[in-house]
Amino acid sequence: MQDRWKQATQLVHAGHEKDPSGALVSPLYQSATFTFTSAEQGGRRFAGDEPGYIYTRLGNPTTSELERKVAVLEGAQAAAATASGMAAVSTALLSYLSQGDHLVASNAVYGCTYSFMTEHLPRYGVKVSLVDCKDIAAVSAAITPQTKVLFFETPVNPHLDVFDIAALTALAREHGVATVVDNTFMTPLLQQPLKLGADMVIHSATKYLNGHGDVIAGMVCGSQEMIDKAKYEVLKDFGGVLSPRDAWLILRGMKTLDVRLSRHCSSAGQIAEYLDNHPLVDKVYYPGLKTHKGHALLGKQMKQAGGVIAFELKQDLAGSIAFVNRLKLWTIAVSLGDAESLIQHPASMTHSPYSPEERQAAGITDNLLRLSVGLEDCEDLIADLAQAF
Numbered sequence: 138m139q140d141r142w143k144q145a146t147q148l149v150h151a152g153h154e155k156d157p158s159g160a161l162v163s164p165l166y167q168s169a170t171f172t173f174t175s176a177e178q179g180g181r182r183f184a185g186d187e188p189g190y191i192y193t194r195l196g197n198p199t200t201s202e203l204e205r206k207v208a209v210l211e212g213a214q215a216a217a218a219t220a221s222g223m224a225a226v227s228t229a230l231l232s233y234l235s236q237g238d239h240l241v242a243s244n245a246v247y248g249c250t251y252s253f254m255t256e257h258l259p260r261y262g263v264k265v266s267l268v269d270c271k272d273i274a275a276v277s278a279a280i281t282p283q284t285k286v287l288f289f290e291t292p293v294n295p296h297l298d299v300f301d302i303a304a305l306t307a308l309a310r311e312h313g314v315a316t317v318v319d320n321t322f323m324t325p326l327l328q329q330p331l332k333l334g335a336d337m338v339i340h341s342a343t344k345y346l347n348g349h350g351d352v353i354a355g356m357v358c359g360s361q362e363m364i365d366k367a368k369y370e371v372l373k374d375f376g377g378v379l380s381p382r383d384a385w386l387i388l389r390g391m392k393t394l395d396v397r398l399s400r401h402c403s404s405a406g407q408i409a410e411y412l413d414n415h416p417l418v419d420k421v422y423y424p425g426l427k428t429h430k431g432h433a434l435l436g437k438q439m440k441q442a443g444g445v446i447a448f449e450l451k452q453d454l455a456g457s458i459a460f461v462n463r464l465k466l467w468t469i470a471v472s473l474g475d476a477e478s479l480i481q482h483p484a485s486m487t488h489s490p491y492s493p494e495e496r497q498a499a500g501i502t503d504n505l506l507r508l509s510v511g512l513e514d515c516e517d518l519i520a521d522l523a524q525a526f
């Protein structure tokens with residue numbers, strides 16, 4: 138029945154089980170371990186012959202509620218909560234990849250995702266090819282008999298390129314390749330990659346899902362079989378599980394995701410238009426603008442354009458940095474999806490793991506600035522940009 142609820146209802150109620158005390162809000166199970174009534178029962182739990190909790194690295198009631206909620210929202214059979222978005226990236230990829238396998242990935246991704254794929258996976262004997270996923274022919278050409286996974290974010294952090302999920306998953310499927318999509322920028326409310334053929338979806342729950350800037354967390358969503366593998370083969374031993382306290386905070390944050398996203402999207406739309414019409418702005422990257430290359434996929438694969446905007450000023454690097462420093466209401470910080478509006482400089486911050494040449498290949502220019510539009514009044518946000526110009 139939860140599958141049939143509208144997503145605003147799922148955000149509030151999905152995954153919740155009535156507490157015997159009558160507590161409206163689920164209690165926080167802040168316990169590292171769970172007791173057995175007998176040694177035999179402990180043995181049965183470890184053998185998988187009896188359901189029940191054992192030890193929080195293997196599962197916890199608060200974390201399970203979050204996993205059930207996110208799975209329902211993504212239309213997944215199951216989900217696993219992780220200690221960070223990076224733990225979600227690494228858990229997802231390590232669930233599929235072994236020595237000798239090949240990964241095809243977008244050449245433009247969050248900076249630490251990039252360094253995980255280009256520095257760490259090769260150390261374990263996984264070959265990686267990076268491509269521009271707007272170019273379906275290039276993706277097709279990169280696939281080899283050893284390719285196991287196609288990985289991309291859409292829209293891309295930081296320049297908001299949009300990739301055609303259905304076209305890419307269809308191509309991958311033809312070659313027996315699994316597709317893993319990072320849905321952080323959209324959340325399941327604006328985009329559901331599994332319904333477009335993806336095999337696994339990951340999130341940095343640090344961002345919109347939690348929405349309050351006080352937790353680092355991640356989610357991995359997919360089939361029961363793959364999530365069991367992620368949980369009981371990768372997370373169990375690599376150890377990047379989410380703390381129940383942080384799961385509880387995300388459960389609280391998610392209840393308001395629908396109302397928060399409406400404000401993020403409507404303000405971002407107005408700010409993108411403002412910047413696009415400003416004489417001192419060179420380029421604006423926001424899928425909500427008709428001039429954006431990914432605009433055709435708005436309404437098709439993404440319901441709205443989200444709350445992140447990238448732009449370039451008609452200024453050199455020093456002039457762009459001086460503009461950032463003149464802002465008073467916008468806060469200079471990385472991360473996104475919080476109540477506070479944030480601005481950052483990808484080349485020197487989130488995407489500094491790229492070399493200058495790699496950034497150029499990925500279309501991340503040196504004077505690109507990225508905004509995460511928060512929940513403040515939009516007129517105040519525009520007024521602050523205006524005084525900084």
Ligand code: LCS
Nearest residue numbers: 221222223247294321341343471472487
């Ligand atoms: N995926 C995407 C698309 C991200 O933007 C990030 C972090 C991650 C994964 C990793 O998530 P974390 O481990 O931080 O929870 N993006 C950041 C950003 O743009 N600014 O600061 C972090």
